[in-house]
Amino acid sequence: MRNLGYQRCILCRQRPPIKNSHVIPKFVFKWMVETGGTKFLRNAGSPNKRVQDGLKAPLLCKTCERETSVFENEFSRDIFIPSIGDGELPKNFKRSTYQFVASVHHRIQTYYVRNSDKLDELTRHERKALLHSIAEIRGYLSGQRYSVSPQKLYLIPFGLGVPNNLQDMPSNWHRYIRRHTEMDLIHSEGGSIFGSYFKIGPWLSFCLIRNNGQPWYGGEVFPTSSKITNKRAIFPPTLHEFMIDRAELAKSATETISDRQQAVINKAVSEADFSGKSKPMLDAIAEDVRVFGNAAFRRTPKTS
Numbered sequence: 001m002r003n004l005g006y007q008r009c010i011l012c013r014q015r016p017p018i019k020n021s022h023v024i025p026k027f028v029f030k031w032m033v034e035t036g037g038t039k040f041l042r043n044a045g046s047p048n049k050r051v052q053d054g055l056k057a058p059l060l061c062k063t064c065e066r067e068t069s070v071f072e073n074e075f076s077r078d079i080f081i082p083s084i085g086d087g088e089l090p091k092n093f094k095r096s097t098y099q100f101v102a103s104v105h106h107r108i109q110t111y112y113v114r115n116s117d118k119l120d121e122l123t124r125h126e127r128k129a130l131l132h133s134i135a136e137i138r139g140y141l142s143g144q145r146y147s148v149s150p151q152k153l154y155l156i157p158f159g160l161g162v163p164n165n166l167q168d169m170p171s172n173w174h175r176y177i178r179r180h181t182e183m184d185l186i187h188s189e190g191g192s193i194f195g196s197y198f199k200i201g202p203w204l205s206f207c208l209i210r211n212n213g214q215p216w217y218g219g220e221v222f223p224t225s226s227k228i229t230n231k232r233a234i235f236p237p238t239l240h241e242f243m244i245d246r247a248e249l250a251k252s253a254t255e256t257i258s259d260r261q262q263a264v265i266n267k268a269v270s271e272a273d274f275s276g277k278s279k280p281m282l283d284a285i286a287e288d289v290r291v292f293g294n295a296a297f298r299r300t301p302k303t304s
């Protein structure tokens, strides 16, 4: 994947961007590193190294980075950290939550629009829609628009609480829904849904650029304040299937590692320190082992 980034900041378009602007905010990777047990385990949960270290590209200038960090810090402090620890979640998202979600989707979309491999997967119509979306989100972030409309933003605490149906789930399910971090552009085969997606630990977010499919109830974030929705009340079945596919994808990525690497990982797991901050990772592993038994760590035998 090639990505040359930008000559001018994607937000103010005035100053040159810094080289190492994070696409997904840095605090997420800090959390993964601090709570992952060992570096091998972190890789086992999220093997794509670039994502692991936090994907960076020339996107925002220093000034815009600083302004963005204000609502990033607020989200991290008020929502993210309490949600993964023992803290109490607020009942509502704030204005800064909407800004935060909009800003991450803006970075993801502008990042992918410079990625030729990614663009090849899109129809001409989708590419055009993506450019419109980027311009409209930028308009909101730079104070010229009230919202990112017609795009809709969603933020869903998918990996919090206990999932109710574990039948046919991939054996890395708990680790995936609670810990995994990733981003992508999504589009349904029939072309009814198109947008961007990110997952930071237990939180899922979508920016729907187009949705001619099933309407999504709940989970939407609004420019002023919005309720944090109970995930069970809102789950469209297609979203559930999408998440299972993503977990399978993450699992098969970890299965490409060699036997030698696997042996190193096994050793690291047995020697890992899971006290204190790394306990959430241990809990997720323990839950996978409890529900899926040995399959939680077994690689699928190669069929060819």
Ligand SMILES: [Zn+2]
Pocket: 009, 010, 011, 012, 013, 014, 015, 060, 061, 062, 063, 064, 065
């Ligand atoms: Zn700027």
